[in-house]
Amino acid sequence: xxxxxxxxxxxxRRRGQEARLRCSPMKGHSHVYWYRQLPEEGLKFMxxxxxxxxxxxxxxxxERFSAEFPKEGPSILRIQQVVRGDSAAYFCASSPGSQAYExxxxxxxxxxxx
Amino acid sequence: AQTVTxxxxxxxxxEAETVTLSCTYDTSESDYYLFWYKQPPxxxxxxxxxxxxxxxxxxxxxxxxxxxxxxxxxxxxxxSDSQLGDAAMYFCAYxxxxxxxxxxxxxxxxxxxxx
Numbered sequence: 001x002x003x004x005x006x007x008x009x010x011x012x013r014r015r016g017q018e019a020r021l022r023c024s025p026m027k028g029h030s031h032v033y034w035y036r037q038l039p040e041e042g043l044k045f046m047x048x049x050x051x052x053x054x055x056x057x058x059x060x061x062x063e064r065f066s067a068e069f070p071k072e073g074p075s076i077l078r079i080q081q082v083v084r085g086d087s088a089a090y091f092c093a094s095s096p097g098s099q100a101y102e103x104x105x106x107x108x109x110x111x112x113x114x
Numbered sequence: 115a116q117t118v119t120x121x122x123x124x125x126x127x128x129e130a131e132t133v134t135l136s137c138t139y140d141t142s143e144s145d146y147y148l149f150w151y152k153q154p155p156x157x158x159x160x161x162x163x164x165x166x167x168x169x170x171x172x173x174x175x176x177x178x179x180x181x182x183x184x185x186x187x188x189x190x191x192x193x194s195d196s197q198l199g200d201a202a203m204y205f206c207a208y209x210x211x212x213x214x215x216x217x218x219x220x221x222x223x224x225x226x227x228x229x
Contacts, residue, residue, distance in 0.1 A: 031214050033216055033217075035216075035217075035219075040221075041221060041222075042118075042205050042219035042220050042221045042222050043159075043205070043217070043219045044219070045216035045217065045218070048214065048215075048216055055214070056215075056216070059216070089157060091159060093159075093217075095214065097214075102161065102164065103217060105151075105158070105159035107156070107157065107158050108157050108158070108159075110157075
């Protein structure tokens with residue numbers, strides 16, 4: 001059973017460009033969480049999605065950031081008009097359902113904005 | 115809102131010795147889960163151990179054990195017989211038991227293992 005997949009692992013963008021980060025949850029998992037890790041910090045929650053629905057986006061900046069988890073395909077975290085402060089590691093985690101307490105993490109995407 | 119505090123930014127331990135990493139948390143909830151995650155240089159988040167708040171017995175996984183003090187809201191991790199491969203960032207995390215909620219992480223403790 002393949003784990004949580006994230007791609008790309010490394011992404012370099014110039015200021016003002018768009019960044020698209022992809023997350024494929026573990027097979028059978030329908031719940032996806034995105035976290036951001038700034039240098040020397042812990043992970044901070046951004047958004048929680050189920051298939052075709054955003055459940056909780058309380059941790060996501062109001063502007064430039066969006067997320068989706070379509071019926072088919074991976075979850076996408078999209079950052080428009082990136083700025084240097086967006087440079088961070090972005091982690092995706094998945095879980096199977098409402099009674100599960102464990103989240104399984106992907107390897108992360110390191111975004112560098114130049 | 116729940117918070118998690120790790121007061122030790124860095125710790126070091128001699129190989130084969132024992133080390134304890136501290137974690138405290140703040141919550142008004144009575145039912146929740148606590149976790150320790152390990153993040154090696156590869157950055158992969160690896161679950162080390164978990165504790166259900168309703169269980170009085172401390173969780174143990176091989177060389178890793180916790181000291182869970184619910185009244186004090188304390189959740190420390192003890193690593194016995196430390197190995198070079200234990201060197202990593204360690205994060206304490208909290209999760210409410212109310213449905214599918216996100217993890218709340220501390221800032222982490224960087225553990226070095228000295229040969």
